[in-house]
Amino acid sequence: MSADTRRAGTRPTTFDRPHHLTAVGAPLAVAAxxxxxxxxxxxxxxxxxxxxxxxxxxxxxPASAGLLTTGPxxxxxLFSPLAPRALxxxxxxxxxxxxxxxVAAGTAARGIDAWAYLLAGTLIAGIGIAVANVLGPVFVRGxxxxxxxxxxxLFTALVSASAGLASGATVPLADHVFHSWRTTLLAWALPTTxxxxxxxxxxxxxxxxxxxxxxxxxxxxxxxxxxLQSPTAWAVTGFMGVQSLLAxxxxxxxxxxxxxxGLSAEAAGLVLTVLSLASIATALIVPIVAARLHDQRLLAVxxxxxxxxxxxxxxxxxxxxxxCWAVLLGLGQGGQLSFALAAMNLRAxxxxxxxxxxxxxxxxxxxxxxxGPVATGLLHSVSGGWTVPIVALTALxxxxxxxxxxxxxxxxxxxxxxxxxxxADG
Numbered sequence: 028m029s030a031d032t033r034r035a036g037t038r039p040t041t042f043d044r045p046h047h048l049t050a051v052g053a054p055l056a057v058a059a060x061x062x063x064x065x066x067x068x069x070x071x072x073x074x075x076x077x078x079x080x081x082x083x084x085x086x087x088x089p090a091s092a093g094l095l096t097t098g099p100x101x102x103x104x105l106f107s108p109l110a111p112r113a114l115x116x117x118x119x120x121x122x123x124x125x126x127x128x129x130v131a132a133g134t135a136a137r138g139i140d141a142w143a144y145l146l147a148g149t150l151i152a153g154i155g156i157a158v159a160n161v162l163g164p165v166f167v168r169g170x171x172x173x174x175x176x177x178x179x180x181l182f183t184a185l186v187s188a189s190a191g192l193a194s195g196a197t198v199p200l201a202d203h204v205f206h207s208w209r210t211t212l213l214a215w216a217l218p219t220t221x222x223x224x225x226x227x228x229x230x231x232x233x234x235x236x237x238x239x240x241x242x243x244x245x246x247x248x249x250x251x252x253x254x255l256q257s258p259t260a261w262a263v264t265g266f267m268g269v270q271s272l273l274a275x276x277x278x279x280x281x282x283x284x285x286x287x288x289g290l291s292a293e294a295a296g297l298v299l300t301v302l303s304l305a306s307i308a309t310a311l312i313v314p315i316v317a318a319r320l321h322d323q324r325l326l327a328v329x330x331x332x333x334x335x336x337x338x339x340x341x342x343x344x345x346x347x348x349x350x351c352w353a354v355l356l357g358l359g360q361g362g363q364l365s366f367a368l369a370a371m372n373l374r375a376x377x378x379x380x381x382x383x384x385x386x387x388x389x390x391x392x393x394x395x396x397x398x399g400p401v402a403t404g405l406l407h408s409v410s411g412g413w414t415v416p417i418v419a420l421t422a423l424x425x426x427x428x429x430x431x432x433x434x435x436x437x438x439x440x441x442x443x444x445x446x447x448x449x450x451a452d453g
Contacts (some may be wrong), residue, residue: 035342051232056170059120059229060178062222063166064185066127067159069215070099070152071278072193072303074294077201077208078283085142089404094146096400099153100271106154106396109130110161111382119166120230121156127226129155131219132421138213145212150397162384164371168381176318187357190278191303195296237449249446251416254380255367255389257440263370265386266327268395269427270363271388273334273420277302277356279400281341284413288346298353306364313362314369323366323373327431330362331424338421343412363427366394370434376441384440 040330072094074081082092113122129151136148163182171178193215201211254260282295290298311328317323337355339347371388375381405415 031145039161039271040056051170051229053231055225059123059222060167060171060182061185061224062218062225063127063159063163064182065189066219066222067156067163067186069189069193069218070130070149070156070277071096072190072214072299073197074137074214075195075278075282075299076197077212079292080208081145085145087142089408090178093279093401093404096147096239096275097397098150099156100275100393100400101397102150103157104158104390104397106157107161107386107390107393110158111386112280114162114382118230118233119162119169120226120233123162123166124223124226125161126155126162126221127219130159131216131223131299134216134219135213138209140209140227157389160393161382162390164368164385165378165382166379169294169370176315176369179314179318179369179372180311180365183314184307184361187306187310187364188303189362191300191306191357194278194282194303198293198296211270233262254383254440259374259440260384260387260433261385261437262430263367263374264388265430266363266370266427266434267367267392269423269430270360271277271392271396271397273423274360274364274428275314275396276399276416276420277401280403280407282351282415284341284418285346285349287413290346290349298349299409300356301350302353302360305354306361309362310365313365315371315395316348317366317373323370324432324436326437327366327435328428329427330359330366331431332359333362334359334427335424338417338424342403342417342421342432363431366431366434374434374438374440376439380441
């Protein structure tokens with residue numbers, strides 16, 4: 028049993044056995060983690076980069092255009108519960124392959140010259156991402172239980188970076204390569220297609236490994252009702268929700284904020300790209316540090332403090348030092364997302380509980396997150412400026428810190444009522 032596993036109070040499961048990684052092959056499993064992570068946010072960043080062109084092309088009002096940002100985030104919350112249900116019939120790699128097929132199909136549909144196809148494609152991609160989001164931590168736990176910190180860091184870093192990279196690359200690609208924003212949106216289906224092929228190869232090899240489960244599942248999903256009674260599970264859920272609310276609010280509105288302050292479209296997109304690149308550092312480091320700590324409370328509060336500093340900078344300055352504040356916001360976001368994902372593995376006693384905790388945290392958390400872009404845009408419209416929205420987001424950091432403090436306490440939880448360790452919570 029690994030040090031990470033012992034520290035989290037967990038026990039090995041069928042999916043934790045090294046022969047799964049041996050049978051699939053470490054290079055292929057790592058490639059699957061990388062490509063899965065990269066493709067979980069490309070849809071969001073690419074759409075936000077050309078939202079002005081989309082509004083002009085289809086004569087959309089703010090509410091209709093907002094569906095491109097709030098719609099898929101709502102999908103993340105509404106369709107996350109599909110993940111554990113799918114695991115009752117298929118293995119994690121198989122479900123991930125099917126999920127990414129949905130993402131690829133939806134992403135490609137955005138290139139069709141019709142608002143209905145653009146919106147439908149975005150929502151279909153959101154459904155696929157919802158399921159894949161939940162199973163990402165489960166996949167990492169299943170193949171890399173002995174490297175939870177490192178692989179969670181790698182996974183989170185790429186998830187954090189992908190939205191900003193898509194945002195920064197979409198406009199140049201549309202202007203200089205594809206000469207069309209529609210073709211550019213369609214082209215983002217190419218990396219997703221590659222991810223489908225790699226996950227399919229993992230799924231095929233995974234089926235050849237004998238398991239004690241009749242379907243070769245990674246986990247044996249339970250109802251998860253016990254987690255609803257766990258304060259720690261709710262703390263992880265609250266942390267996931269509030270940090271996602273901040274993240275999607277910034278993805279949706281930070282470029283617009285800086286365009287209103289006089290930056291060009293490319294310069295405003297660069298701000299979001301810098302934010303995403305900065306998030307890589309803490310996304311890589313925080314899970315490793317968290318896995319080595321018995322108590323992660325101070326770590327959680329520290330990554331929240333970075334966002335407070337970044338938001339304060341955005342509030343008190345104009346376009347000056349925009350990249351500086353983007354770096355601080357990125358460091359905060361990378362640390363917060365990686366802490367949330369790491370907490371799912373560190374607080375859960377077994378792989379089945381990881382799946383249920385991930386479902387709970389992401390289904391409820393992303394429904395909370397979906398309110399962010401809408402509320403931020405509404406506050407901007409009502410107040411006529413960006414001061415009130417930024418102050419509101421900054422105030423929410425107190426709730427995020429409180430959830431992080433509770434989620435960082437050294438307690439383990441289980442979805443199984445008859446398998447509660449000595450220091451379990453709930």
